[in-house]
Amino acid sequence: MTTSTASTAIATADAALQRAWDVLETVPDPEIPVVSIRELGILRDVRRDVDGTLEVVITPTYSGCPAMSQIAEDVAHALDVAQLQPYRIATVLAPAWTTDWMTADAREKLRAYGIAPPTGNCGSASAPQEKVVRFVPRALPAPSCPRCGSAHTERLAQFGSTACKALYRCLDCREPFDYFKPY
């Protein structure tokens, strides 16, 4: 029956797609290995192109994020190991990545890792037309200390260990920590 042959082919293709998702779920962020690129929202889509090629869509957390070539290499390596060739990796810059895409799990893992997760959200979901690049610092609520939970924190530097993070210090336990800035 031609119909069942066709649906078997589709089911096989879908299985490979699902396997690609499963494989890529486990690819860690090169800078924060406790969270995966999926949890951070860097992995946007895994789909099959019209020519049958697997297409993986990734969006850098910040344009010019130096970790991006590393992420693409890690994605390629994971797909190679799983023998999911042929594939192509597409880096998509629009819509721009926002910390809103980070899962709740990722925020908790960041905190456990000693990085304060972004507070609030940038409002891009409700007002996409207002998602513009801002050149002035916005007044943001201070993050809580990821170690002791104190809200008494102060910013030491706009940039922490990477451009994505700011360096803060807890005024209670005195520990410095990275804050993943909302973006």
Ligand SMILES: [Zn+2]
């Ligand atoms: Zn503290």
